[in-house]
Amino acid sequence: MSTIIATDRTDQEANQRPGRLAAFGQWMRRNQRVIRRIQWVVVVFYAVLIIVPAVRPLPDHTAHIWDNVTLFAQFLFWGIWWPFVLISMVLMGRIWCGVFCPEGSLSEWASRHGRGGAIPRWVRWGGWPFVAFVGTTVYGQMVSVYQYPKATLLILGGSTVGAIIIGYLYGRNVRVWCRYLCPVNGVFRLLSKLAPVHYRADPQLWQASRARGERPESVNCPTLLSLKDLQTASDCHVCGRCEGHRDAIALTARAPGEEIVHESSRRATLGDFILITFGLCGIAVGAFHWSASPWFVQLKQSLAVWLIGHDWMWPLQTHMPWWIFTNYPEQNDVFNLLDGSLLLAYIGVTGLVMGTALSLLLMAAQRTLSGFNARRLYHLSHALIPLAGVGVFLGLSAVTISMLRAEQVPLFWVGPTRAFLLAAASVWALKLFWQITGHYTTSASRRLFATILGAGSITVIAAAWWLLFWGW
Numbered sequence: 001m002s003t004i005i006a007t008d009r010t011d012q013e014a015n016q017r018p019g020r021l022a023a024f025g026q027w028m029r030r031n032q033r034v035i036r037r038i039q040w041v042v043v044v045f046y047a048v049l050i051i052v053p054a055v056r057p058l059p060d061h062t063a064h065i066w067d068n069v070t071l072f073a074q075f076l077f078w079g080i081w082w083p084f085v086l087i088s089m090v091l092m093g094r095i096w097c098g099v100f101c102p103e104g105s106l107s108e109w110a111s112r113h114g115r116g117g118a119i120p121r122w123v124r125w126g127g128w129p130f131v132a133f134v135g136t137t138v139y140g141q142m143v144s145v146y147q148y149p150k151a152t153l154l155i156l157g158g159s160t161v162g163a164i165i166i167g168y169l170y171g172r173n174v175r176v177w178c179r180y181l182c183p184v185n186g187v188f189r190l191l192s193k194l195a196p197v198h199y200r201a202d203p204q205l206w207q208a209s210r211a212r213g214e215r216p217e218s219v220n221c222p223t224l225l226s227l228k229d230l231q232t233a234s235d236c237h238v239c240g241r242c243e244g245h246r247d248a249i250a251l252t253a254r255a256p257g258e259e260i261v262h263e264s265s266r267r268a269t270l271g272d273f274i275l276i277t278f279g280l281c282g283i284a285v286g287a288f289h290w291s292a293s294p295w296f297v298q299l300k301q302s303l304a305v306w307l308i309g310h311d312w313m314w315p316l317q318t319h320m321p322w323w324i325f326t327n328y329p330e331q332n333d334v335f336n337l338l339d340g341s342l343l344l345a346y347i348g349v350t351g352l353v354m355g356t357a358l359s360l361l362l363m364a365a366q367r368t369l370s371g372f373n374a375r376r377l378y379h380l381s382h383a384l385i386p387l388a389g390v391g392v393f394l395g396l397s398a399v400t401i402s403m404l405r406a407e408q409v410p411l412f413w414v415g416p417t418r419a420f421l422l423a424a425a426s427v428w429a430l431k432l433f434w435q436i437t438g439h440y441t442t443s444a445s446r447r448l449f450a451t452i453l454g455a456g457s458i459t460v461i462a463a464a465w466w467l468l469f470w471g472w
């Protein structure tokens, strides 16, 4: 009894003097209407950004970001918005999802007014985060999504329509799309593990509340989480609705990467492993590489010469509609069948080579620690999340840089900034390898060998980005 009274007093004191973080969490819970308004403003802004450029003529070569709505939208969307959404995951967890994302808001709105059906098994399939990420990444390259507004409307608009339909069909007042099907859900789940803040349930305070016989009003978690087990930031959208529930849930600070070192030992999955090695560090690298790769150009030229020599002209002369392969003759930007097929092959082979190399190095590191254990292998792969995230950020920001270059903005800072980010992420990944190995062995030599193999995987990833930014 005295423990419960003591806990009550502690809670009251905590409620009277919340830290800034907890106060922000409480503000979010109390201001759900403000958050809803923010969401609708973003929905309108997003709709304008993806629809208006798609119905306007393409800009000519004299157009600038500041005098052409299409270029302005392109810069804002791909150059600023997306790269900084990735950064927000690492800084604040998935607050983008809970407060700003138009797709999540629309899906939840549709679910509020929809059929409320049970979630089918195919929706819960664990392979969606990888398949949806790879599908949109590769398709984006096929149709040149960063360059052409119609392609942007098709991919982002299509995804939004999918989110609304799934919201309408399944679940009541929740985000089934976000939890299972969103193409970036897998990536955001991984990156948010690095965040220094998260909503966390304190198991002791939860138990104390139950022991007091409290029956608080239930909270509708939009991502269908079990609130009493809330320890990971991965699936939490930081919407603030559960803050203060049973006096046990609060927005809490933690050391960056702490979740990866501790929680991932129980939660890392095969899906995470594949998404990190073959997805973020494989297919995504290929998608950013191909257009700058001299190997791609050489291969294409050799194949074209060979085809012409054998009088097989149709792969060079066949073009597809713009929604299959890029086809904008007025911009002198048309993929023939050879270009398109080579693009797919290049991205696929890069994904396979990178994924296989990283898998082998991680398996060797895991073997150094002990006999084969799948969960440990998946856990080790989480050490690569900082580098995987920085790689995708740098790849996306290459669009920003090329648009700034076209505007003749001085870019002397770009190279050093890229090098600094890659180095910082590599050091962080190395530290995570060392910390994770400490979970599984007390032998310093085993930890050292495993970490050296981890360093090998870091080198493979860093080398791939070095090739793109400095090597070619």
Ligand code: SF4
Pocket: 096, 097, 098, 101, 102, 103, 104, 105, 163, 175, 177, 178, 179, 182, 183, 184, 185, 188
């Ligand atoms: S999971 Fe995807 S659709 Fe859902 S809120 Fe996050 S980014 Fe938006």
Ligand code: SF4
Pocket: 098, 199, 219, 220, 221, 222, 223, 224, 225, 227, 230, 235, 236, 237, 238, 239, 240, 241, 242, 243
């Ligand atoms: S656990 Fe659910 S209700 Fe709580 S903040 Fe996260 S998404 Fe919102």
